[in-house]
Amino acid sequence: MPRAIRSLIATGIAGIVLAGSAVAPATAASAATPQPSASDRTSAVEARRVDRVPTPKIGWYACYGYAECATVRLPLDYDKPKGATTEIAVLRIKARDKKHRIGSLFLNPGGPGGSGTSIALAAPYFLGDDLLDRFDIVGVDPRGVGASDNVKCFRSVKDQTKAYAGLNVAFPWTKAEEQAYVTSSKAIGKGCSTTGKPLTGAASTAEVARDMDVLRRAVGDKKLTYLGFSYGTALGQYYANMFPDRVRALVVDGVLNPNAWVGQGKARDQLQETRLRSADGAYKALREILVRCGKVGAKQCTLAAAGNPVTAYEMVAKRLRKKPLVIDDPLYGQFTVSYADFVGASLGALYSPYGWQDIVGLTEELLVLTDPAAAKKARTHASTAVAQRAATARQQRGYDFPYDNGLETFLSVDCTDAYHPKSADAWPALAAAEDKRAPYFGRAWAWATSPCARNTWTVRDKNAYTGPFNKRTSAPVLVVGNYWDPATNYKGAVSSAALLPNSRLLSSDSWGHTAYGTSDCVTGAIDRYLLKVKLPAKGTVCTGDAQPFVDLPGWPDERAAASKSTLAQRGVPGRGEPKQLPPVVAPLPVAGTLAVR
Numbered sequence: 139m140p141r142a143i144r145s146l147i148a149t150g151i152a153g154i155v156l157a158g159s160a161v162a163p164a165t166a167a168s169a170a171t172p173q174p175s176a177s178d179r180t181s182a183v184e185a186r187r188v189d190r191v192p193t194p195k196i197g198w199y200a201c202y203g204y205a206e207c208a209t210v211r212l213p214l215d216y217d218k219p220k221g222a223t224t225e226i227a228v229l230r231i232k233a234r235d236k237k238h239r240i241g242s243l244f245l246n247p248g249g250p251g252g253s254g255t256s257i258a259l260a261a262p263y264f265l266g267d268d269l270l271d272r273f274d275i276v277g278v279d280p281r282g283v284g285a286s287d288n289v290k291c292f293r294s295v296k297d298q299t300k301a302y303a304g305l306n307v308a309f310p311w312t313k314a315e316e317q318a319y320v321t322s323s324k325a326i327g328k329g330c331s332t333t334g335k336p337l338t339g340a341a342s343t344a345e346v347a348r349d350m351d352v353l354r355r356a357v358g359d360k361k362l363t364y365l366g367f368s369y370g371t372a373l374g375q376y377y378a379n380m381f382p383d384r385v386r387a388l389v390v391d392g393v394l395n396p397n398a399w400v401g402q403g404k405a406r407d408q409l410q411e412t413r414l415r416s417a418d419g420a421y422k423a424l425r426e427i428l429v430r431c432g433k434v435g436a437k438q439c440t441l442a443a444a445g446n447p448v449t450a451y452e453m454v455a456k457r458l459r460k461k462p463l464v465i466d467d468p469l470y471g472q473f474t475v476s477y478a479d480f481v482g483a484s485l486g487a488l489y490s491p492y493g494w495q496d497i498v499g500l501t502e503e504l505l506v507l508t509d510p511a512a513a514k515k516a517r518t519h520a521s522t523a524v525a526q527r528a529a530t531a532r533q534q535r536g537y538d539f540p541y542d543n544g545l546e547t548f549l550s551v552d553c554t555d556a557y558h559p560k561s562a563d564a565w566p567a568l569a570a571a572e573d574k575r576a577p578y579f580g581r582a583w584a585w586a587t588s589p590c591a592r593n594t595w596t597v598r599d600k601n602a603y604t605g606p607f608n609k610r611t612s613a614p615v616l617v618v619g620n621y622w623d624p625a626t627n628y629k630g631a632v633s634s635a636a637l638l639p640n641s642r643l644l645s646s647d648s649w650g651h652t653a654y655g656t657s658d659c660v661t662g663a664i665d666r667y668l669l670k671v672k673l674p675a676k677g678t679v680c681t682g683d684a685q686p687f688v689d690l691p692g693w694p695d696e697r698a699a700a701s702k703s704t705l706a707q708r709g710v711p712g713r714g715e716p717k718q719l720p721p722v723v724a725p726l727p728v729a730g731t732l733a734v735r
Contacts, residue, residue, distance in 0.1 A: 176610075177382050177383045177385075177609075177610050177611055177612040177640070178382040178383065178609040178610045178611075179382065179383050180380070180381045180382065180383055180384060181380075184348075184380050184381065187216035187217065187219075187348060187601075188216065188348050188351045188352055188381075190219055191212070191213060191216070191219050191352050193352075193355050193356055194210045194211075194212070194352065194353070194356045195356075196208045196210060196228065196356050196357070198230070201229070202229075202259055202702055202705060202706040203706045203709055203710070204231060204262075204706075204709065204710040205229050205230065205231050205258070205259055206229070206230050206231075206232065207227070207228070207229050207255070208227075208228050208229075209225050209226065209227050209228070209285070209286075210225070210226050210228060210353065210356070211223040211224070211225055211226070212224060212226050212349050212352060214336060214337075214340050215340060215601070216345070216348050216601065217601065222336070224281055224286070224287045224337065224340070225286055225287045226278060226279065226280075226281065226286045226287075226349055226353075227255055227278070227279040227284060227285035227286045228255070228276065228277070228278050228279075228353060229254075229255035229258045229259060229276070229277045230242070230258065230274050230275060230276045230277070230357070231258060231259070231261060231262065231270075231274065231275045231710075232274050233270070233271060233272055233273055233274050234270055234271045234713070235271040235272060238271070238272055239272060239273070239274070240272045240273055240363070240669070241273060241274070241357075241358075241359045241363055241386070242273060242274045242275075242276045242354070242357045242358075242359050242363065243269060243273035243274070243275055243276065243363050243364070243365060243668065244276045244277070244278065244350060244353075244354070244362065244363065244364045244365070245257045245258050245261065245275060245276070245277050245364075245365055245366070245370075246277075246278075246280075246364075246365075246366040246367070246369075246370030246373050246374070247367055247368070247370060247720065247721055247722050247723045248366075248367045248368025248369040248370045248371075248392070248722050248723040248724060249280075249283075249368070249369050249370075249547065249548055249551075249723045249724075250280070250283075250343070250369045250547060250548050250550075250551035250552060251280075251282075251283055251544055251545075251547035251548040251551070251723065252283070252368075252369070252370070252722075252723030253277070253279050253283060253284035253285075254277035254278040254279050254280065254283075254284075255277045255278070255279050255284060255285055255702075256277070256284065256702060256721065257277050257720065257721055258275050258276060258277025259277070259702055259705050260698040260699065260700065260705060260720075260721050261275040261277075261698075262710045262711050263698035263705075263711060263717065263718050264654075264655055264697075264698040264717050264718050264719060264720045264721075265717075266661060266662075266665040266717075267713045267714065268665055268669060269665055269668060269669065270713075271713075272669060273363065273668075274357065276353070276357060278346075278349065278350060278353060280341070280346045280349070280373075280547075280551075281337060281340065281341040281345055281346060281349065282337050282338075282341045282543070282546075282547045282550050283547045287337065288337075288541075288543050288547075289330075289334055289337050289338055289341060289543050289546045289547050289550045290333070290334065290541060290543055290546070291326065291329040291330040291333055291334035291338065291543070291546045292329050292333055292541075293333060294541075295539055295540075295541050297329075298329075298541065298542075300325075301322060301325035301326055301329055302322055302326070302545075303318065303322055304317075304318030304319045304320070304321050304322030304323075305319065305322050305545075307319070307476070307478055308476070308478035308479050308481065308482035308582070309478050309481075309482070309569075309581050309582045309584075309585045310478075310566075310581075310585060311459070311476065311477055311478050311581070313566075316565075316566045319565075319585060319588065320562045320563060320565060320566070320588065322589075323562040323565070323588035323589040323591065323594070324562050324589075324591070324594045326545070326546075326549065326589040327553070327562070327589045327590065327591060327594030327595035327596075328594050330546060330549060330550060330553070330589070330595065330597065331594070331595055331596045331597040332597075334546065334550065334597065335597055337550070338546075338550045338554070338597050339554070339597045339598060339599050340599055341547075341550040341551055341554065341599070342551060342554045342555050342599040342601070342602040342603070343372055343373055343376045343551060343555050343602075343603070344376060344380065344555075344599070344601060344602050344603035345599065345601070346373055346376075346551075347373060347376045347377040347380050347381070347603070348380075350362070350364075350373075350377060351377070351380075351381055351384065354384070359386070360386075361384050361385055361386035361612065361613070362377060362381070362384055362385055362386060362388065363386045363387045363388070363668060364377065364385075364387070364388045364389065365389045365391070365654075365664070365668065366388075366389070366390050366391070367391050367392050367652045367654070367720060367722040367723075368391075368392045368394075368625065368626060368651065368652060368722050368723060368724050369394060369551075369723070369724075370390070371390035371391065371392060371393040371394050371626070371634075372394045372396055372399055372555075374388050374389070374390040374615075375390060375396045375607055375615075375634065375638075376396065376603055378609065378611050378615055378638065379396075379603075379605070379606065379607050379608075379609045380603055382609040382610060382611045382612065383611075383612045384612065385611040385612050385613045385615070386612075386613055386671065387613055387616075387667060387668050387671045388611070388613070388615045388616070389615075389616045389618065389664055389667065389668060390615065390616070390617055390618065390631075390634070391618040391652045391653055391654050391664070392618070392619075392620065392623060392625065392626040392651055392652035392653070392722065393617055393618070393619055393626055393630045393631040393634045394414065394626055394630055394634075395413075395414070395629075395630040395633045395634050395637070396605070396607040396634070396637075397413075397605065397607055397637070398410075398413035398414050398415075398630065398633075399413070399414065399555065399556055400555060400556050400557065400604050400605065401413055401556055401557035401558070402604075402605070405557075406557035407557070407559055407560070408559070409558070409559060409565075409568050409569075409572065409584050409587065410552070410556055410558060410587050410590075411572055411580070411583040411584045411586070411587070412568075412572065412584075414583075414626075414627065414630065415576070415627045415629065415630075416579075416583045416624070416625055416626065416627055417572060417575070417576035417578075417579035417580045417582065417583045417584075418575070418576045418627055419622075419623050419624055419625070419626070419627035419628065419629075420485055420488055420576070420578075420579040420582075420583075420624035420625070421576045421577055421578060421579055422622070423488050423622040423623070423624050423649070424451075424484060424488060424497065424578070424579075424624075425448065426622065426686075427493075427494045427497050427498075427686050428441075428447040428448045428450075428451055428497070429447070429448065430494075430686050430687060431447040431494075431498060431686070431687065432446055432447050432448070434687045438687045439498055439687055440498065440502060441498045441501055441502050441505075444502070444505055447498075447501070450501060450505055451497075451501050453505065453508075454480060454501055454504045454505050454508060455477060455480060455481070455578065457508040457509075458475065458476060458477035458480050458504070458508065459477045462474050462475060462476040462477070463475040463476075463504065463507055463508055465507065465521055465524060467521055467522065469522075475504065475507075475524065478581075478582075480500070480504060481578045481579065481581075481582055482582060483496070483500055483527070484496075484497055484500070484578070485579055485582055485624060487500070488622075488624035488649075488650070488651075489624060489625065489650050489651045489724065490649075490650050491648065491649045491650040491656060491682060491683075491684035491719075492649075492684055493649065493650065494649070494686040494687070499523070500524070500527070502520070503520040503523045503524050504520070504524065506519075506520040507520050507521060507524065549589050549590065549595075552587060552590060553587070553589065553590035553595040554597070554598060554599045554602055555602060556587075556590070557592075558587055558590040558591060558592060558595075559591060559592070560591060560592045560593050561591050561592075561593050561594075562588050562589070562591040562594060564591070565584065565585060565588045565591075568584060569581045569584035569585055572584040579624075607634075607637050607638075608637045608638065608639065609638075609639075610638075610639045610640045611638070611640050611641075613640075613671055614640050614641060614642055614671070614673055615638050615640065615641040615642075616641070616642055616644060616663075616664065616667045616673060616674075617631050617634050617635040617638070617641050617642065617643050617644065618631065618643075618644045618645075618646065618652075618653050618654070618660065618664065619631025619632060619635075619643065619644075619645055619646070619653070620645075620646045620647075620648050620649075620650070620651075620652065620653040620656075620682075621645065621646065621647050621648070622647075622648065622649045622650070623650070623651055623652070624650075624651060625651045625724045626651065626652070628645075631643060631645075642673040642674065642676065644660065644663055644664075644674050644678055644680070645678070645679045645680070646659075646660045646679070646680045646681075646682060647679060647680065647681045647682060648660070648680070648681065648682025648683075648684070649682055649684060649685070649686070650684075650719075651722060651724055652720065652722050653680070653682075654719075654720055655717060655718070655719040655720060656680075656682040656683060656684065656719070657680050657681060657682050657683050659678075659680035659681065660680040663678065663680070696718050696719065697718055697719045697720065697721050697722075698718040698719065698720060698721050699721035700721075
């Protein structure tokens with residue numbers, strides 16, 4: 139099985155996922171499904187906001203060879219339905235079996251800032267064939283994102299580049315890097331609070347949930363059927379609690395606890411990472427890989443030949459903290475690998491079911507390159523391997539024409555949805571504290587939200603939703619959590635399932651970010667639920683097909699992530715063709731050189 143080459147230094151948003159097989163049967167007997175009971179009702183305020191908006195007439199047109207596209211204008215402010223509007227892009231792939239069509243399945247890939255139209259176009263590559271037969275697949279680009287009206291916090295790429303200057307590291311480590319990062323964070327917060335208006339003040343998750351309810355009506359569905367990944371789980375839970383009696387079937391996979399996302403009471407002054415504990419999940423996954431490496435020995439994990447793999451990883455980290463590595467490669471040129479680059483590459487690798495290969499390979503290579511006593515032959519071999527990783531990353535980095543608003547779309551949602559500490563000046567100390575609790579990854583996750591500091595990010599959405607998140611829905615919610623998720627801690631799924639009185643937790647002992655596609659067990663359970671609204675048996679645990687140091691030739695370490703033009707050229711795959719992993723976009727993107735969240 140060829141080892142995937144991952145980014146050592148990469149810009150933007152990394153999103154990635156898993157694999158699995160059954161430990162407990164996922165067959166859903168009717169006895170496993172809770173008896174129907176009265177649901178909570180949509181509040182009069184929310185009902186008035188969305189129901190008085192006339193049902194849009196969607197003007198579908200053929201696009202990308204096998205899909206239909208449209209744009210719809212919806213109220214910028216639902217309290218002013220006849221006021222200013224914003225354009226929302228929608229894409230659908232029609233059900234293959236029109237005679238037995240159930241309705242529409244709405245998808246969201248996460249982010250915030252992920253394109254719903256892109257994941258819908260990719261759906262034939264990763265969704266089960268029965269879902270593709272019975273549902274129209276619908277994707278919506280949320281406000282500010284993709285083909286919808288775009289958030290733009292600066293007047294030009296030049297202005298944006300100046301503001302982003304301090305974000306050219308995976309995360310800040312030195313005092314100088316921290317100060318530059320804080321300065322850029324303040325500039326971005328101010329830009330989005332001024333030039334970015336009015337859209338930055340009208341792009342909260344609640345607004346996207348309202349848009350989705352209007353579009354649900356527009357495609358002819360009485361109730362919503364939804365599958366959301368990563369941050370898309372926050373959107374799903376917002377919808378479930380804002381419109382609890384309008385749910386047909388709702389799945390959230392890779393779960394963010396909404397109370398932790400928002401921050402309530404004293405937690406309002408905490409870092410969002412302190413509440414979400416994503417770094418804890420990442421450290422748990424990394425350590426487990428290294429421990430298993432030591433247990434199987436050098437024959438199955440070559441890093442074990444250097445001694446204790448946990449110690450070897452820390453040795454690389456310690457050396458890079460002391461002094462970044464400068465590599466002169468005859469083919470790829472000179473480049474620097476910092477401690478933050480090493481941690482960032484590790485975190486990016488953990489998003490994949492086969493990420494353990496990159497953890498082992500990168501640690502081995504850098505263990506040699508950071509050792510002055512290493513043999514010349516070994517150093518040359520390791521240098522070439524690391525240079526290949528860096529060259530791949532270089533192709534992905536940098537801001538240039540046209541205007542790239544990826545970070546701004548994320549911030550427009552997160553900074554508006556959630557509470558954050560008052561001043562960006564507090565982040566260095568707060569991020570350092572996160573590292574003490576969750577080694578390596580605490581800083582990486584903590585710095586993602588520094589532009590959200592309340593005294594620089596001052597734009598607000600007066601109609602943002604902050605809870606409660608414990609409403610009883612008209613149909614059960616399926617909450618899916620993966621034990622080794624490095625972005626959305628498994629505990630988030632457990633606590634979210636406990637919040638929702640009409641929900642069921644489906645657990646997956648699998649690797650990477652989110653669980654759909656990682657085993658027949660978890661994929662089959664989700665598909666059956668969406669088709670029949672029958673839950674898997676209580677306590678079901680699926681096991682991912684891809685387990686560290688177990689060779690499974692032919693298992694695709696690949697996501698259905700490709701540009702719309704590439705997917706159009708490929709054309710829609712036929713029924714029964716092999717599936718890939720969903721093109722999930724992880725939460726909390728970090729600008730600069732780190733492919734995380």
